[in-house]
Amino acid sequence: MVRRVSTTLTSPATAARPAAPRRRTRLLALPEARWALAATVAFLVGLGCDVGGAPPWAYGTLYAVAYATGGWEPALEGLRALREKTLDVDLLMIVAALGAAAIGQVLDGALLIVIFATSGALEALATARTADSVRGLLDLAPDTATRLTDDGEETVPAAELRVGDLLLVRPGERIGGDGRVVDGVSEADQATVTGEPLPVVKRPGDDVFAGTLNGTGALRVRVERDPADSVVARIVTLVEEASRTKAPTQLFIERIEQRYAVAVVAATLAVFALPLAFGADLTGALLRAMTFMIVASPCAVVLATMPPLLSAIATAGRHGVLVKSAVAMERLGEIDTAALDKTGTLTEGAPEVTDVRPLPDSGLDADALLALAAAAEHPSEHPLARAVVGAARARGLRIAPAREFVATPGRGVSAVVEGCVVEVGRVGDAGLPADADADADADDTHDPARARSPLGSRPHPSAGTTVLVSRDATPVGTLVLTDRLRPAAPAATAALGALTGTTPVLLTGDNAPAAARVAEATGITDVRADLLPEDKVNAVRDLRLAGRKVLFVGDGVNDAPALAAAHAGLAMGRAGSDLALETADAVVVRDDLAAVPAVVRLSRTARRLVLQNLVIAGTFITGLVLWDLVGHLPLPLGVAGHEGSTVLVGLNGLRLLRERAWQE
Numbered sequence: 001m002v003r004r005v006s007t008t009l010t011s012p013a014t015a016a017r018p019a020a021p022r023r024r025t026r027l028l029a030l031p032e033a034r035w036a037l038a039a040t041v042a043f044l045v046g047l048g049c050d051v052g053g054a055p056p057w058a059y060g061t062l063y064a065v066a067y068a069t070g071g072w073e074p075a076l077e078g079l080r081a082l083r084e085k086t087l088d089v090d091l092l093m094i095v096a097a098l099g100a101a102a103i104g105q106v107l108d109g110a111l112l113i114v115i116f117a118t119s120g121a122l123e124a125l126a127t128a129r130t131a132d133s134v135r136g137l138l139d140l141a142p143d144t145a146t147r148l149t150d151d152g153e154e155t156v157p158a159a160e161l162r163v164g165d166l167l168l169v170r171p172g173e174r175i176g177g178d179g180r181v182v183d184g185v186s187e188a189d190q191a192t193v194t195g196e197p198l199p200v201v202k203r204p205g206d207d208v209f210a211g212t213l214n215g216t217g218a219l220r221v222r223v224e225r226d227p228a229d230s231v232v233a234r235i236v237t238l239v240e241e242a243s244r245t246k247a248p249t250q251l252f253i254e255r256i257e258q259r260y261a262v263a264v265v266a267a268t269l270a271v272f273a274l275p276l277a278f279g280a281d282l283t284g285a286l287l288r289a290m291t292f293m294i295v296a297s298p299c300a301v302v303l304a305t306m307p308p309l310l311s312a313i314a315t316a317g318r319h320g321v322l323v324k325s326a327v328a329m330e331r332l333g334e335i336d337t338a339a340l341d342k343t344g345t346l347t348e349g350a351p352e353v354t355d356v357r358p359l360p361d362s363g364l365d366a367d368a369l370l371a372l373a374a375a376a377e378h379p380s381e382h383p384l385a386r387a388v389v390g391a392a393r394a395r396g397l398r399i400a401p402a403r404e405f406v407a408t409p410g411r412g413v414s415a416v417v418e419g420c421v422v423e424v425g426r427v428g429d430a431g432l433p434a435d436a437d438a439d440a441d442a443d444d445t446h447d448p449a450r451a452r453s454p455l456g457s458r459p460h461p462s463a464g465t466t467v468l469v470s471r472d473a474t475p476v477g478t479l480v481l482t483d484r485l486r487p488a489a490p491a492a493t494a495a496l497g498a499l500t501g502t503t504p505v506l507l508t509g510d511n512a513p514a515a516a517r518v519a520e521a522t523g524i525t526d527v528r529a530d531l532l533p534e535d536k537v538n539a540v541r542d543l544r545l546a547g548r549k550v551l552f553v554g555d556g557v558n559d560a561p562a563l564a565a566a567h568a569g570l571a572m573g574r575a576g577s578d579l580a581l582e583t584a585d586a587v588v589v590r591d592d593l594a595a596v597p598a599v600v601r602l603s604r605t606a607r608r609l610v611l612q613n614l615v616i617a618g619t620f621i622t623g624l625v626l627w628d629l630v631g632h633l634p635l636p637l638g639v640a641g642h643e644g645s646t647v648l649v650g651l652n653g654l655r656l657l658r659e660r661a662w663q664e
Contacts, residue, residue, distance in 0.1 A: 027121070027125055030121065030124050030125060030128060032073070032117075032120050032121040032124040033121040033124065033125065035069050035070060035072075035073060035117060035121075036070060036114070036117035036118045036120065036121040037121075038065075038069040038070075039065075039066045039067075039069040039070025039071075039113060039114050039117045040066075040070075040114050040117075040118065042062045042063070042065040042066040042069060043062070043063065043066040043070075043110050043111065043113075043114045045062050046058075046059040046060075046061075046062030046063045046065075046066065046110070047059070047107070049062060050107065060106065063106050063107070063109075063110045066110045066113055066114060067097065067101070067109070067110060067113050069117075070113040070114055070116065070117035071094055071097065071113045071116075071117070073120075074090035074091075074093060074094055074116065074117075074120065075090070075091070075094045077090050077091075078090040078091025078092075078094060079091070086258055092261065092264065092265070092293055092294075092297050093112065093113075093116050093294065093297065094113075095293070096109075096112060096290045096291075096293050096294045097109040097110075097112045097113050097116075099286060099289075099290045100112065100287070100290050100635060102286075103282075103283045103286050103287060103290075104283070105287060105635060108635040108636055108639075111635075111636050111639060112294065112635070112639045115639050115640065115643040116639075116643060118643070119299075119643040119646050119647055122647050122650065122651075143157070143158060144156065144157055144158060158176045158177065158210075158227065159227045159228075160227075161176060161177045161223050161226075161227055162223065162226070163223055163224060163225065163226060164222065164223060165177070165222075165223040166182070166220060166221070166222055166223075167179065167219075167220065167221040167222075167223060168218065168219075168220055169186075169214045169218065169219045169220075169221055170214070170218055171186070171214060171215065171216050171217060171218060172213070172214065172215075173213075173214050174210075174211055174212065174213055174214070175188065175208050175209065175210055175211065175212050175213075175214060175219075175221060176210060176221075176223075177210045177221070177223040177225065177227055177230060178207075178208070178209055178210050178223070178224060178225035178229075178230045179207075179208060179221040179222050179223040179224045179225070180205065180206065180207055180208070180221065180222050180224055181202050181203060181204050181205065181206045181207075181208060181219050181220070181221055182204055182220050182221065182222050183204060183219070183220040184202075184204075184217055184218050184219040184220055185201070185202065185203050185217050185219075186201075186202055186214055186215045186216060186217030186218065186219050187199035187200060187201055187202065187214075187215035187216065187217070188200050188202050188208055188209075188212045188213065188214055188215065189212060189213040189215070190209060190212045199215055202219060208221055209230070210227065210230040211230075260298055261297075261298070264293060264296045264297060264298075265293070267292065267296065268289050268290075268292055268293040268296075269289075271285075271288060271289045271292045271629070272285050272286060272288075272289035273285075275288070287635060288628060288632075290635065291628050291633050291634075291635050291638045292625065292628050292629070294635075294638050294639055294642050295620075295621065295624035295625055295627075295628060295633070295638045295641065295642050296621060296624075296625050297642065298617070298621070299642065299643075299646045300613070300616065300617035300620060300621070300642075300645040300646045300648075300649045301614065301617045301618070301621070303613070303617075303646055303649050303650050303653075304610060304613030304614045304616075304617050304649050304653075305610050305613070305614075306326065306653075307613075307649075307650050307652075307653025307654055308606040308607075308609035308610050308613070308652075308653035308655075308656055309326040309329050309330060309606050309610070309653075310326065310653075311606070311653055311654055311655070311656035311657045311661075312329050312602050312603060312605070312606035312656045312661075313326065313329055314657060315602060315656055315657060315658075315661050315662050316329075316586075316599050316602060316662075318662075319595060319598070319662050320588065320589040320590045320592065320595060321586055321587070321588055321589070321595050321598075321599045322573070322586060322587045322589060323585070323586040323599065324584075324585055324586060324587075325585070327585075328568065328585035328586055329603050329606060330603065330606075330607060331549075331567055331568040331585065331603075332551070332568050332570075332585070332586065332599060332600055332603035333600065333603030333604040333605075333606065333607040334549050334567065334568075334607075335500065335549045335550065335551040335567055335568055335600065336500050336501065336502070336548055336549050337500055337502055337504075337505065337543055337548040337549065337550045337551070338493075338496040338497075338500055338504040338505070338550070338551045338552075338553065338596075339504065339505040339506075339507050339539070339540060339543065339550055339551070339552045339553070339562070339566070340493070340504050340505070340506055340507070340524075340552075340553050340554075341507060341508060341536075341552075341553060341554035341555060341559050341562075342483075342506060342507075342508035342510055342514075342515060342518050343483055343508065343509075343510060343555075344554075344555035344572060345553055345554055345555050345572055345593075346485065346486060346489045346493075346506070346518055346522060346593070347483040347484055347485050347486060347489075347518060348483065348484045348485075348486055348591075349483065349555070350383065350387070350483070350484060351383055351384055351387040351465065351481040351482065351483055351484075352387050352390075352391065352481065352482065352483075352484045353370070353387055353388060353390075353391035353479055353480070353481055354480050354481065354482045355478075355479065355480035356369055356370045356391075356477070356479055357369075357477055357478050357479075357480075358476065358477040359475055359476055359477050359478075362471075362474075362475075362476035362477055363476075364476055364477060367395060367397055369469060369476060369477040369479075370388070370391060370392050370395065370397060370479070371392055371397040371398060371399060371400070372417060372422055372469060372471065372476070373388050373392075373422070373424050373467075373469045373479060374388050374389045374391070374392035374393075374397065374399050375399050375400040375401070375402050375415070375417040375418075375422065376402055376405075376413055376414065376415040376417055376422040376423070376424050376469075377389055377413060377424055378399055378402055379402060379405040379407075379413075379415070380405075380407055380413050382407070382413075384465065384467065384481055385413065387481055388424070388467075388479065388481075400417050400418050401417075402415035402416065402417050402422075403415065403416045403417075404416045408425075411425050411426075412424050412425020412426065412467070413425070420471050420472050421471070421472055421473070422469065422470070422471055423469070423470045423473075424467055424468075424469050424470075424479075425467060425468065426465065426466070426467055426468070465480070465481045465482070466478055466479070466480050466481075467479050467481065482514070482517070483514070485518060485521050485522070486591075486593050488592060488593040488594045489518075489521070489522050489593055490521060490522050490523060491593075491594065492593035492594055492596055492597055493522040493523055493524060494523060495594075495597035496551075496596065496597050496600070497523075498597075499597055499600055499601065499604075503523070503524060503525050503526060504524055504526075505524070505526040505528065505539070505543070506518065506519050506522075506524045506526065506527045506528065506529075507528050507531055507536045507539050507540075507552075507562065508527075508528070508529050508531060509529075509530065509531050509532065509533075509536075510529060510530075511529060511530060512527075512529040512530060514529075515527050515528075515529035516529075533559075533560075533561050533562070534561070536552075536559065536561065536562040537561045537562050537565045539562075540552055540562050540565045540566050541565055544565075544566075544567065549567040549568075550566045550567050550568075551566060551567065551568045551569075551570060551600070552565075552566035552568075552569050552570070553569075553570045553571075553572070553596055554569075554571060554572070554584075555571055555572040559571070560582075560583045563583045563584045563585075564583045568585050568586070569583060569584040569585050569586075570584055570585065570586045570587070570588065570596060570599075571583070571584035571586070571587050571588070572587075572588050572591045573587040573588055573589045573590070573591065586599065598662060602656070602661060602662060605656065605661065606656055609652060609653055609655065609656065610653075612652060613649040613652055613653060616645060616648060616649055616652070617645055617646075617649055620641060620642070620644075620645035621642075621645075623641075624638055624641050624642065
C-alpha cells in the first residue's frame with residue numbers, strides 16, 4: 001500500500017504558519033551573562049554607596065559580592081588550568097584584581113572583575129549567536145506530517161518520515177522532507193537553504209528541500225532522503241563539527257600563548273621589583289605591576305582568529321556550502337589556482353539531445369525521427385534513452401507504443417514500432433555503418449534546415465555521443481547527445497579567474513573534443529583531457545610543485561585522489577560520490593557553481609578580518625604597555641582598554657554572519 005503524507009505544522013486543520021523566526025539566544029539565557037549582570041549590579045550599587053558616604057562595611061560588602069559573582073568562574077577555570085600545569089589568562093585577571101584589592105584599590109579591582117565578566121558574557125553570546133545562525137535552520141522544518149492511508153489520516157512527527165513516503169504539500173506549507181516532485185506545479189521559496197532570492201518553479205522531476213516554503217500550488221513529493229540526512233540536517237551537523245576544529249593560525253597562537261603568559265608573569269614581577277629596588281613606594285610599584293599584567297594579557301590576540309572563521313563557516317552553511325573545518329575555511333582563501341573537473345562539475349552529468357539529423361530519402365523530418373527513436377527507447381532505463389524520450393516529450397511529440405523490446409548492453413536497443421523494426425545504437429554498433437554520421441554531416445552542409453536541431457542548437461560533430469536510428473535495417477538518421485553545461489559555469493569560471501589572477505585549468509577523463517567544447521563555452525584555455533585518476537593527481541601535484549596553491553573542484557570517485565592532493569578540495573554534493581564527498585574539504589550541497597567563487601571570496605574576507613584583529617589586538621597591547629611603563633596608566637583605564645579591545649575583536653569577527661558577507 002502506498003503511503004501518502006500531507007505535511008502540516010500542528011494538525012490537519014492548522015493553517016500554514018508564517019516563516020519560522022530565526023532562532024536567537026537571549027542574553028540572559030547564558031549563565032555567563034547572568035553572573036556578569038549580578039556583578040555589575042552589585043558594583044554599581046556599591047559605587048553609589050561609596051560616593052554617597054555610606055559606611056565602609058556597606059559598600060565593601062557589595063564590592064565583595066561583585067568580586068565573587070563576576071570572578072568565581074574565571075578563577076575556577078584558572079585553577080583547573082594551573083592544576084594541569086598551564087597558565088590561563090583568566091587566572092592572571094583574577095590575580096590582578098586581588099592584587100589591586102590588597103593595596104587598597106578595591107574599587108579598581110571590582111571594576112576589573114565587572115569588565116572582565118561582561119567581556120566573557122559578550123564572547124559567550126557571540127559564540128551562541130554563531131551557532132544559532134546555523135541551528136536555526138532546523139526550526140524551518142514542519143513539526144508533524146499527516147499520513148493518508150486507506151483507513152483515513154494519521155498525524156506523525158516529520159522526523160519519522162521514511163524514504164519512499166509520498167508527501168502532499170499544500171499551498172503555503174513548508175516541505176517536510178528532501179525529495180522529488182512527482183505531481184503538481186508550484187513555486188518553492190528556497191532562500192533559507194540555497195540562498196536563491198526568488199521562488200523557484202517546481203515541476204514533476206524537480207528536487208525540493210525540507211524546510212523550504214511551498215507557494216500557491218499543491219505538490220506531491222516523494223521523500224528521497226531520511227530526515228536525519230536532509231540538506232538542512234547535514235548543514236547543521238557538518239558546521240557544528242567544523243566549529244570544533246581550529247585553524248593553523250589559531251593553533252599557532254595557542255602554542256605561543258602559554259609561553260607568552262609565563263613571560264607576562266615574569267615581566268610583571270620585574271615591573272614590580274625594579275622600581276622597589278630604586279626606592280619607589282610599595283603601593284605605586286604594585287599598582288603599576290598589576291596594570292601591566294592586565295594590559296599585557298593576550299585575550300584579544302587569542303580571540304582574533306576563530307570568530308571570523310566560524311562566522312564564515314556558518315554563513316557558507318546557510319548558503320549550501322558545507323566547509324568541514326576551520327582549517328579548510330582558511331585554506332580556501334589561500335588558493336591562487338583553480339582546477340576543475342568537467343563531467344558533473346562544469347556539466348550536469350546528464351546527457352541531452354542537441355542534434356537530430358534525418359538522412360536523405362528517409363522520408364522523415366527531425367521531429368518524426370526523434371519520435372521514432374523515443375518510441376524504441378521508451379522501455380529502456382539507460383541515461384541516453386531517458387534523454388531521447390525527454391527530448392521528444394519536451395517537443396510535445398507522440399511516442400508510439402513499442403513491442404518486442406530488446407536491449408543489448410554495449411550495442412543499443414531494438415523494438416517493433418508501428419510494424420517496423422527500429423534499432424537505436426551507437427554508430428558502428430549492431431551492424432550500423434560507422435560512416436553514417438559522417439554522411440549525415442555532409443548532407444547537413446547542403447540543407448541548412450536539417451543542420452539545425454529542433455531544439456534550436458547548432459550541430460557539434462564529434463563533441464558528444466552519436467547514435468544512429470535505423471528502420472527495418474535501413475539507417476534513417478542520427479542523434480547527437482551531449483552533457484549539459486551548467487548555466488552558471490561560464491560566470492563561475494570567470495569569477496574564479498578574477499579571484500586567482502589566472503584562468504582555471506580543466507582536468508577531465510573525457511575525450512579531447514568534448515573537453516574542448518566545454519572549455520570554449522567557459523573561456524578555459526588550459527585543457528587536459530583523457531586523464532586517468534592518477535593523471536589528475538599528477539596534474540595537481542605539478543601545479544603545486546610550480547608553487548601554486550590549487551583548489552580542485554570535482555564530484556566523482558575518480559576525482560577523490562585529486563581532491564586529496566589539492567591545497568583545498570571542493571566537491572559537488574548533489575550527484576557527488578560518497579568518496580569524493582568524504583575526501584573534499586568542502587561540499588556544495590545544491591551543485592551551484594556560483595557558490596564556488598563565493599565561498600573563496602568569503603574565506604578571503606575571513607582571513608582579512610583575522611589579520612585586522614591581530615593588528616587591533618597588537619596595537620592595543622603595545623600602546624597600553626608603553627603607556628604603563630613610560631607614563632602613568634590608571635588601572636581603570638587600562639582595564640577598559642584591554643577588555644574593550646577584546647570585545648572589539650570579537651564583534652569584528654561576527655560581521656561575517658551578516659547576509660551581505662556572502663553577497664559581497
